[in-house]
Amino acid sequence: RIADKGVVEGDIRVPSAVINGLVQGDVVCVKHIELASKAIVVGDLHYNLIEMVLGSEVNGKLMHINASKPEMERLEQDQSRLSVAQD
Numbered sequence: 001r002i003a004d005k006g007v008v009e010g011d012i013r014v015p016s017a018v019i020n021g022l023v024q025g026d027v028v029c030v031k032h033i034e035l036a037s038k039a040i041v042v043g044d045l046h047y048n049l050i051e052m053v054l055g056s057e058v059n060g061k062l063m064h065i066n067a068s069k070p071e072m073e074r075l076e077q078d079q080s081r082l083s084v085a086q087d
Helices: 069-086
Strands: 007-009 012-019 022-024 027-035 040-042 045-052 057-059 062-064
Touching: none
Parallel strands: 007 022, 012 027, 022 040, 027 045, 040 057, 045 062
Antiparallel strands: none
């Protein structure tokens, strides 16, 4: 999750995401991404399923991906390791 005043400078690779802040970098979501009303993505967005609320903005390419099961599992494992490292 990226809150409405949140800022990320860099690429994001996760299974699912909810963005309502600013992302300066490419975003890859193999399951689902939700762009809320204050979301701004400056970079390419790779998605399987996307939900964009009125007011959200993407300044880059929108590219649909058909996520394979091994890729989704790898991203979920990467996210789990990141969560443990941050705790």
